[in-house]
Amino acid sequence: MxxxxxxxxxxxxxxxxxxxxxxxxxxxxxxxxxxxxxxxxxxxxxxxxxxxxxxxxxxxxxxxxxNLKNAFKLYCFDRELRKLISGELEKIEVAVRARMIYTLSHTHGPFWFDDSTLFQNNWTFNKTNARFTKDFSDSDEEFIKNFKLNYSENLPPSWMMLEITSFGSLSIVFKNLKPSREKRFIANSFGVNETTFQSWLHSMVYIRNVCAHHGRLWNRNMSITPSIPTSPINPFLNITTLPNHDVTQPPIDLNNRTYYILSMIIYLLNTINPNHTFKEKLFDLLKKYPTIDVKAMGFPEGWENENIWKWKNIVISQKWYNILSKKIRKKFNKLHF
Structure with missing residues (x-):
């Protein structure tokens, strides 16, 4: 046209x-x-x-x-939902930084992020380090000022450098790391494999940006979709698709809907702090706005029966999960309080 x-x-x-x-x-x-x-x-x-x-x-x-009043209520709900999600994404981002810094620094030294041999793509490595250099130059943090005064290196160690870089840069650094035991360990620490983890990181950066720019979130179709893990370590979702109205077409994946994003956040928080209160806060928000149609957010029929959406979840470490036999793992994944 x-x-x-x-x-x-x-x-x-x-x-x-x-x-x-x-x-x-x-x-x-x-x-x-x-x-x-x-x-x-x-x-x-x-x-x-x-x-x-x-x-x-x-x-x-x-x-x-x-009526306009209902539209405004929906606007208010969406605004509160963004604030709630932003706070939880911050906790996940901080935990990811901490795990990457600790794991990679103890294996490859304080300046591992400046070692091109650890990364897959040199162009991405150079672009990321140019971003680091700018972040370092622009930073007014006291610990960065002190480093500039006292040390000769062009960039500070990772526990300083990664504290002043964006979540987006962190996501790119993880994705660009070569496959390794350390990369697998970092992902496994959050209950998924490295391919799923880098997809989830990318998606969370996108969601964080939507929230930061006050974009509509509640019924959004996500343009950057997180992958659906095939064998998560801890209970996740059994229902990841919706029936297609056109029976000749395959089912519709749920991973571009807000429901899936919320489930992903809960899953990650369960590994960071099993006593988190995100679900309670979300349920309180839905109770505050009873007219909200959760189906428009991608909530499928029977979502409340999913293990991850129940009041409590069982979370185990990667070490003990690997010890379990495949048969026991399947039983474990069905357990819930």
Whole structure:
């Protein structure tokens, strides 16, 4: 289809409000509606009233009994969900940094990240180290200032360097490491193999960026999808697909939906701190917003029966899991309190 120039004009708040009314959206209080349009914006809110549109949605006509108040509630839920997820991703990021720094520094020395022989792709290695150099140069952390004053190396040891780099850089460094016992150990420490772990890291960086830029998350189809582990060490998900409405097509993977992301976060937190309260906080949030349709978030039928979504989980170390026979492992993966 040929592209055409964009000719839609900018509308005043009053005109925006009238357009919503003309399209059958119930507005209970005009002054409050104008306030929301002014402080949040028409376009940002449109992502939350979009589910209320009749089919075809391109006509922009709202279903009966649709109102702005419900769209705003959905916006508030999404905002609180992003804050909750951001806090948990921080815990995972810190734990990943700690494990990588400790494991690789004890095997390859404090400056392992500057050793090109440990990495697969030289171009990625050089680009990452250029990023490290800039981070080091720009940092105003006191421990970095002290290092610059007292030591001759171009970059500090990994326990300093990785503290001032982004989660994205951390993810790239892990992915670019050559296959090794240390790389496997780091991934296994979080209950998955190295291929799954690097996929999950990449996905968490993407989710963290969505949250940081206040993007709509609750019913998002993720453009960067985490892989589905084939043999996780601890209980994960039995249901990872949804039936396809077109029976001639294969089932639809759930790993691009918010439900899967939440499950992934719970799985990782279970290995970091089995006493975490993320599930409780999430359940409290859903209770606070009872009108939220969890199916729109990708929650499948029977999700509450999944081991990982039950109140408690059994988590064991990689060492003891490897000792178990394959038959006992299968039984273990079905256990739950």
């Amino acid at each position: 040929a592209k055409v120039p964009y000719t839609k004009p900018a509308l005043s708040y009053t005109d925006q409000l009238q357009r919503l009314k003309d399209r059958n959206l119930t507005i209970e209080n005009d002054s409050k509606a104008i306030h929301l349009l002014e402080k949040i914006s028409y376009y940002r809110l449109s992502g939350y009233w979009y589910p209320m549109l009749k089919i075809p949605k391109s006509n922009h006509i709202f279903k009966e009994n649709s």
